[in-house]
Amino acid sequence: MLNAAETAALLRQFDQVLILTHVRPDGDTMGCAAALCAGLRRLGKCAYLLPNPELTKNCTPYFRPYEAPAGFTPDKVVAVDIATLGLLPDNARPYAGRIDLAIDHHPSFEGFGQACLVRPAAAACGEILYDVLAALGPITPEIALPLYVAISTDTGCFAYANTTAHTHAVAAALLSTGIDYQGVNKVFFRTKSRKQMQLEAAILGGCTFYDRERVAVLSVPLSLMEQVQASESDAEDLSSLGALIEGVDCAVTMRELSPDVWKFSVRTGSRVDASRVCQLLGGGGHAAAAGCTVEAPWADARDQMLAAIAQVVPDFCR
Amino acid sequence: MLNAAETAALLRQFDQVLILTHVRPDGDTMGCAAALCAGLRRLGKCAYLLPNPELTKNCTPYFRPYEAPAGFTPDKVVAVDIATLGLLPDNARPYAGRIDLAIDHHPSFEGFGQACLVRPAAAACGEILYDVLAALGPITPEIALPLYVAISTDTGCFAYANTTAHTHAVAAALLSTGIDYQGVNKVFFRTKSRKQMQLEAAILGGCTFYDRERVAVLSVPLSLMEQVQASESDAEDLSSLGALIEGVDCAVTMRELSPDVWKFSVRTGSRVDASRVCQLLGGGGHAAAAGCTVEAPWADARDQMLAAIAQVVPDFCR
Numbered sequence: 292m293l294n295a296a297e298t299a300a301l302l303r304q305f306d307q308v309l310i311l312t313h314v315r316p317d318g319d320t321m322g323c324a325a326a327l328c329a330g331l332r333r334l335g336k337c338a339y340l341l342p343n344p345e346l347t348k349n350c351t352p353y354f355r356p357y358e359a360p361a362g363f364t365p366d367k368v369v370a371v372d373i374a375t376l377g378l379l380p381d382n383a384r385p386y387a388g389r390i391d392l393a394i395d396h397h398p399s400f401e402g403f404g405q406a407c408l409v410r411p412a413a414a415a416c417g418e419i420l421y422d423v424l425a426a427l428g429p430i431t432p433e434i435a436l437p438l439y440v441a442i443s444t445d446t447g448c449f450a451y452a453n454t455t456a457h458t459h460a461v462a463a464a465l466l467s468t469g470i471d472y473q474g475v476n477k478v479f480f481r482t483k484s485r486k487q488m489q490l491e492a493a494i495l496g497g498c499t500f501y502d503r504e505r506v507a508v509l510s511v512p513l514s515l516m517e518q519v520q521a522s523e524s525d526a527e528d529l530s531s532l533g534a535l536i537e538g539v540d541c542a543v544t545m546r547e548l549s550p551d552v553w554k555f556s557v558r559t560g561s562r563v564d565a566s567r568v569c570q571l572l573g574g575g576g577h578a579a580a581a582g583c584t585v586e587a588p589w590a591d592a593r594d595q596m597l598a599a600i601a602q603v604v605p606d607f608c609r
Numbered sequence: 610m611l612n613a614a615e616t617a618a619l620l621r622q623f624d625q626v627l628i629l630t631h632v633r634p635d636g637d638t639m640g641c642a643a644a645l646c647a648g649l650r651r652l653g654k655c656a657y658l659l660p661n662p663e664l665t666k667n668c669t670p671y672f673r674p675y676e677a678p679a680g681f682t683p684d685k686v687v688a689v690d691i692a693t694l695g696l697l698p699d700n701a702r703p704y705a706g707r708i709d710l711a712i713d714h715h716p717s718f719e720g721f722g723q724a725c726l727v728r729p730a731a732a733a734c735g736e737i738l739y740d741v742l743a744a745l746g747p748i749t750p751e752i753a754l755p756l757y758v759a760i761s762t763d764t765g766c767f768a769y770a771n772t773t774a775h776t777h778a779v780a781a782a783l784l785s786t787g788i789d790y791q792g793v794n795k796v797f798f799r800t801k802s803r804k805q806m807q808l809e810a811a812i813l814g815g816c817t818f819y820d821r822e823r824v825a826v827l828s829v830p831l832s833l834m835e836q837v838q839a840s841e842s843d844a845e846d847l848s849s850l851g852a853l854i855e856g857v858d859c860a861v862t863m864r865e866l867s868p869d870v871w872k873f874s875v876r877t878g879s880r881v882d883a884s885r886v887c888q889l890l891g892g893g894g895h896a897a898a899a900g901c902t903v904e905a906p907w908a909d910a911r912d913q914m915l916a917a918i919a920q921v922v923p924d925f926c927r
Contacts, residue, residue: 458781459784482855488853488854492809494810495807535806536806537800537802
């Protein structure tokens with residue numbers, strides 16, 4: 292395991308570098324890759340990002356300018372924010388056995404890569420990249436802007452519990468380069484699609500409460516998705532909605548995948564073990580976030596979930 | 610005008626201190642007052658906060674422990690986050706002519722106070738208080754927690770455009786004291802009342818679009834407030850809702866104050882000068898946020914607003 296200075300020293304020896312990102316790419320993997328590429332080029336090196344087939348609209352402006360042309364043959368391969376080789380996109384598979392350096396922050400990192408720098412305490416992989424790039428030279432705006440994307444998106448704009456003093460210290464250094472962080476905040480945190488808005492309105496309007504209003508059930512039937520003509524990305528963040536409601540410590544979101552097939556997402560506070568609840572219905576997950584799938588008409592499926600919660604929570608009130 | 614070190618030196622000479630906050634108190638004024646009080650007590654001084662008649666539920670845990678007992682007679686009076694004497698609560702009026710020190714960050718600060726420290730570039734008054742308190746001694750968790758409330762609430766948890774490198778640097782210093790900033794984030798940024806949820810659902814569901822969907826109109830009729838039995842605080846943040854919608858750069862919120870009396874809040878991007886729009890209807894404000902009041906039935910009032918926007922924006926599409 293390397294530290295940031297050792298990683299910087301290793302990168303100084305690299306050239307003809309290809310940088311890999313993970314499937315279902317988020318702002319952290321995309322931003323880290325772009326920032327590292329900018330940093331290596333600043334040192335006069337040839338560096339590119341492997342195109343990611345699932346590149347998202349919001350990340351395109353940061354990622355696209357660094358994409359490798361067809362036929363680029365790398366001498367060195369670096370993976371950023373990738374916990375396991377199983378998370379490589381299909382077009383990255385040929386490089387799975389020859390990754391020279393892996394930089395990651397997942398506790399589940401699987402130890403691939405000739406060399407690696409892994410810090411599970413980092414809220415975002417972007418925080419680690421900052422330390423590495425700062426050891427390579429001054430942080431320019433070209434480096435700072437994608438790093439801000441990486442760090443802000445992985446921390447919910449500094450609101451999630453993973454945010455640390457180091458996260459804010461890095462953000463301070465990035466902002467001091469004069470980047471347009473406001474544009475990033477607007478696009479990633481202060482914009483919703485109209486269809487997202489319509490879905491949220493319908494789902495909140497139809498929300499039902501149980502167990503002295505501590506349990507909220509939010510439903511996303513197929514009919515609603517069709518009525519709004521919503522896409523997957525419009526429905527992406529809905530399962531976090533119920534947990535915002537004051538007094539609710541068990542938010543259940545029921546999404547109809549196909550007629551009468553309901554995918555449950557359960558988000559809970561410390562009173563309710565979501566994992567145990569979902570295990571009773573054939574699913575699983577973590578104590579605060581778990582899921583399962585139930586085949587039944589809506590009311591039946593809901594009743595099965597309420598019965599499972601009642602079985603796990605001693606003070607459930609009918 | 611003092612700097613932070615001079616202000617700290619002045620405070621060292623104070624004792625028997627009463628600290629004032631502003632009407633309609635927010636996290637910044639409340640958090641600054643509590644932090645200053647904690648800092649002064651740490652120096653062995655007697656210091657209290659003047660009770661604020663409008664103390665909010667979310668701020669109570671930070672403010673209440675420092676409230677002055679009846680009959681406390683101060684020797685020195687300090688105002689925090691108060692731009693003008695007109696913003697003093699009624700019970701602070703007796704001190705209006707004898708404020709020894711004012712610490713503020715509003716560009717509109719009116720220059721009252723024997724001495725003052727004003728920094729309009731600070732996102733929150735809490736950033737200024739941090740510098741003063743750091744000059745007085747180590748920042749303890751008792752000081753850091755209310756300062757985190759002050760800074761995070763005035764920046765929308767570091768998402769608003771007023772956030773600077775200094776804001777993040779101060780946040781880093783505060784978090785390094787080990788405070789429960791997660792509890793603050795949960796209460797202030799990740800909780801909505803059920804009535805707020807119901808209001809949002811109804812308002813988003815009834816949102817209408819104009820001008821190639823760049824203008825959104827959201828309505829809060831009295832009938833809705835009554836139906837949901839919503840209070841003022843439930844309706845507080847609604848005027849920021851429309852600006853979140855993708856593609857919208859002119860969000861108009863119409864709140865019915867009394868039958869057929871509509872208070873407009875207009876939030877805009879750079880294409881639309883909200884101040885000019887609202888001036889046409891007898892109101893005013895800033896380029897990006899302005900307001901006015903129109904007496905007319907709903908459709909009439911809406912049409913007057915659309916006509917005003919059309920007059921100000923050359924490319925308005927009917």
